[in-house]
Amino acid sequence: MHSPSLPVSASLEQRTAAIEAALDARGFKPADFIAEQAQMIEQQWLPENGARLVAKAWSDSAFRQRLLSNGRAAVAELGLAMPPHHRHLVALENTPAVHNVICCTLCSCTAFTIIGLPPDWYKELEYRARVVRESRTLLKEMGLELAPETEIRVWDTTADTRYIVLPERPPHTSGWSEPQLAALVSRDGMIGVARL
Amino acid sequence: MDGMHDLGGKQGFGRVLYSNRAQVFHAPWEQRVNAMYGLAVKLGLFNMDEYRHAIERMEPRHYLAASYYERTLTSLATLCVEKTLLSHDELEQRAQGRFPLALPSAAGRSNLAARQTFSPGQRVQVRTDLVPGHVRMPAYVRGKQGVVVGESPAYPFPDAHAHGVQAVDEPTYDVRFDALHLWPDSADAAFVHVGLFQSYLQAAPA
DSSP, X not given: OOOXXXXXXXXXXXXXXXXXXXXXXXXXXXXXXXXXXXXXXXXXXXXXXXXXXXXXXXXXXXXXXXHHHOHHHHHHHTTOOOOTTOOEEEEEEOOXXXXXXXXXXXXXXXXXXXXXXXXXXXXXXXXXXXXXXXXXXXXXXXXXXXXTTSEEEEEEOOSSEEEEEEOOOOGGGTTOOHHHHHTXXXXXXXXXXXXX | OOOTTOOTXXXXXXXXXXXXXXXXXXXXXXXXXXXXXXXXXXTTSSOHHHHHHHHHTSOHHHHHHSOHHHHHHHHHHHHHHHXXXXXXHHHHHHHTSBOOOOOOOOOOOOOOTTOOOXXXXXXXXXXXXXXXXXXXXXXXXXXXXXXXXXXXXXXXXXXXXXXXXXXXXXXXXXXXXXXXXXXXXXXXXXXXXXXXXGGGEEEOOO
16 A cells, blocks of 8 residues: 555665565565675676677678577577577678667567676667668667668567677678677677677 | 667767776675576466566556566566565565555467468568557557568467466567568668567568
């Protein structure tokens, strides 16, 4: 029931503490899980995972083919994990003629174990509303100006399929090692709002 | 539901506040909330579709004004109250103030009985269903035609899964739409791909 004696909205910190205390009182040990997840975010769910995947795809054409045909299996080859409900990973290959960009207009879905938790702007109303309808304009505002002849493909993450953009390998990198290549690959490149 | 969350193609929004060094969290409570909803899903207190739907059910002005993690917090609290794990009164007493929750849910639905399978390259049309409960068909593709470019493994059917309705898992199809067909003369040229459940699709009329 609503409490009429409490006219003032609790702050977000107070509301968070309230639910944490209530869950703790029922024996769910939220503090332990919060600490565990903080560690996963800092040490495991990193864009460096996706960067390794991209660097390997650039260096090994057989692996690239496997990544394009079955993303989850390719990710597992590198010892990387995805949550069980992400049953499918689709890699979207950029070429000189085609540029891919991912979004989630309904919420904020991403392959977070591979490219990291989504940045703030990805979850904001502006990106979600505009990227499907004003892709070229929006990308330009965000610093990515595409040639007029480049085909743009936007991918709206409406189900539990996850997407990762496979950026184009920069031309000056022939002979580079996989770790050197991986260092070039950014989270935003794998979302598709930046080119490398 | 044709909710406030269904933002794809809505006009009037300004620039994205973009930085290539953008953060995921801006305050410690945000990560705590994010972890607690993850814990609740892991414990089976609710599923991801229930979680998403409770965000969609936030009163529209609350939804638009809330930050991303306030929406997470509101969904978590709403579902804990609806499932009688906690009471709203307890939350407000503990928080020492009002703790707004989402509005009640409408009915869910099960799979479409006459759903069809499709193959890559096939032209399909999104059904024109108006669904009062949870649905993962963005309104901008309702009734529109596109081409199948991919198929996923079977997933829980969100329209049922968010409501405790029995249903079988179904695959989704990645369907390619032409932005200039979705919004005639009012979009940047592009292909927009949407993952759509079998029950949302029919073969395009010849």
